[in-house]
Amino acid sequence: MNSVEQQLNAQKTLYREIFLKSVDEIQKRLDEIKPAGFSGELLDKYVPASEGYIWQEKALNLLNGEISQEVFRKLQEILAYRDMFKCEGCATCCRLACSEFSYEELKEKAKNGDKFAQQFTSVFIPYETIEEAEAVYPAYIELLRGKVEGDVYFYHCPKLTEDNRCSDYENRPQICRDFPDNPLAVLPEKCGYRAWKDEINPVALMLHSMVEIIDFYKDKLKEVL
Ligand code: SF4
Ligand code: SF4
Numbered sequence: 319m320n321s322v323e324q325q326l327n328a329q330k331t332l333y334r335e336i337f338l339k340s341v342d343e344i345q346k347r348l349d350e351i352k353p354a355g356f357s358g359e360l361l362d363k364y365v366p367a368s369e370g371y372i373w374q375e376k377a378l379n380l381l382n383g384e385i386s387q388e389v390f391r392k393l394q395e396i397l398a399y400r401d402m403f404k405c406e407g408c409a410t411c412c413r414l415a416c417s418e419f420s421y422e423e424l425k426e427k428a429k430n431g432d433k434f435a436q437q438f439t440s441v442f443i444p445y446e447t448i449e450e451a452e453a454v455y456p457a458y459i460e461l462l463r464g465k466v467e468g469d470v471y472f473y474h475c476p477k478l479t480e481d482n483r484c485s486d487y488e489n490r491p492q493i494c495r496d497f498p499d500n501p502l503a504v505l506p507e508k509c510g511y512r513a514w515k516d517e518i519n520p521v522a523l524m525l526h527s528m529v530e531i532i533d534f535y536k537d538k539l540k541e542v543l
Contacts, residue, residue: 322457322504329502333523340527344385344535351376360535363542371543378539381532389528396501396518396525406510409482411497414454415442415473416462437491442473450474455506502526 348360353369360377364370417424419435421444427435445451451472452459462470477486484490493499498511501522505512515522 322461325504326461329519329523332520333527336520336523337527337530340524340531344381344528344531347380347385348377348535351380361538361542374539374543378536378543381535381539385528385532389525389532392521393501393525396521397499399518400498400511400514403514404510406508407482408506408508408510409478410455410506410509412475412478412482412484412494414451414458415475416451417471417473418469420444420469420471421473434493437493438473440491441475441477441494443476445472445474448472458504458506461504 352360352373356369356373358364358370358373360374362370364374415438417438419427421439424435424439428439448459451474454474459472477484477490479485484494498505498509498515501515501518503515505515
């Protein structure tokens with residue numbers, strides 16, 4: 319098992335623990351707004367304007383409002399904290415980017431106004447072969463080969479010079495300036511943001527679990543309301 323795989327397995331175990339805690343926490347908050355003495359369950363079907371129905375409406379508001387705002391605020395905090403760390407210039411993120419979309423699909427998305435796809439295709443081009451991508455970060459490619467369902471496409475940026483410098487630094491797109499903007503992304507071992515990622519990892523997992531639980535409740539509540 320390579321180090322990336324070990325890292326991801328440890329993440330999965332930790333995530334399971336954190337997820338269960340978040341379920342309890344959110345469930346507690348939804349129970350706190352339950353009408354006193356009411357014995358029904360949140361996801362049961364109730365007639366409009368009944369006690370149970372009003373509880374469901376309040377629960378949906380709580381999930382969409384206060385709880386979602388907390389997640390957003392905390393995410394902004396951990397992203398702002400990233401500025402305390404710095405890029406070490408290893409250039410791995412310029413040499414290897416991956417996407418579930420092919421270059422043609424990304425181009426199409428960009429044409430249809432997708433901002434991320436527009437920026438991505440403004441700098442990245444596809445590798446001709448997986449072996450070229452593998453040479454950049456072998457452990458990562460090996461992991462993706464075994465674990466990811468569906469297609470993964472690998473890209474690199476031709477604006478990178480041989481001495482690992484960005485030849486168009488002043489005009490690099492926002493996605494380059496913001497990297498890494500996903501606290502749960504796998505980062506290369508030498509990345510200067512690994513320490514940031516490790517430090518905020520439990521919070522990032524907690525936020526991810528909260529988003530999953532919020533979405534679950536929102537979907538279920540929409541079915542019964
Ligand atoms: S534009 Fe510059 S910073 Fe962005 S991926 Fe290319 S080389 Fe890297
Ligand atoms: S992988 Fe990390 S350290 Fe390397 S260039 Fe990208 S941001 Fe900088």
